[in-house]
Amino acid sequence: MSDLDAAKKAARVAAFARRAAAHAAARPGQAGHLSSVLAGHRGVPVSGYMAMRSEIDPLPAMEEAAAHGPVCVPVIVAKGLPLKFARWEPGCAMVEGPFGARVPEVIDYIEPEILIVPLVAFSRRGGRLGYGGGFYDRTLELLRGKRPTLAVGFAYGAQEDPEVPLEVTDQPLDLIVTEAEVITPGG
Structure with a gap:
């Protein structure tokens, strides 16, 4: 295991513990700031996700966005491939x-321009530590090669880590939204 792999593994263990504690203490309204961010992009295709385990839940913001434009969720096609996105209502x-991961029973693929990205840890500089499969990194690289694509990390503030270990293939976040604030990296 390389030093970077070991650093990522240690960072994930610590971040999962912080996220679990934040999730246990969470109150309703955690997606309020996310709804506000998405309100500025009405009608633009947006990808959310169906929260699993202790992930912060974007569902209220997704429901609101769906009243104004297409919303989709990620579909894992195969290990090592970019994600596809199925329309969700x-x-x-x-x-x-x-x-x-939960996906719509009827698959109708669309391509988002805004991705609400789940994560394990983030830095204020836009670094993101995911689960280690590289799905979002590959997907963002592909989509950004076609058109401007906004990556919005959604997390509990407790998931912040000032020193997220990164590789050159890790795609940066354009915004980070927590239950308490909206962070613009480098802003």
């Missing part, structure tokens, strides 16, 4: 997809 039938 509030109340649509969902099934378990690969890796346990």
Whole structure:
């Protein structure tokens, strides 16, 4: 295991513990700032995610965004490939997809221009530590090669880590939204 891999593993363990504690203490309204950010992009295709375990839940913001434009959720096609995105609507039938992520029962692929990105840890400089599969990094690189694509990290403030270990392939976040604030890296 390389030094960088070991640093990422240690950072994930610490961040998962901080996230679990924040999740246990969470109150309603955690997605309020995310809704405000998305309100400035009405009608633009946005990808959210179905929260798993102790992830902060973007569902209220996704439901609001769906009233103004297309919303989708990620679909893992295969290990090592970029994500695809299936159209999602509030109340649509969902099934378990690969890796346990819930996806719409009826798959209608669309391509988002804004991605609400789950994460394990983030830095105020826009660094993101994910789960280690590289799905979002590959996906953001692909989408950003086609058009401007906004990556919005969504996390509890407790997931902040000033020294997120990064690789050259790690795609930066354009914004980080927590339950308490909106962070513009470098801003």
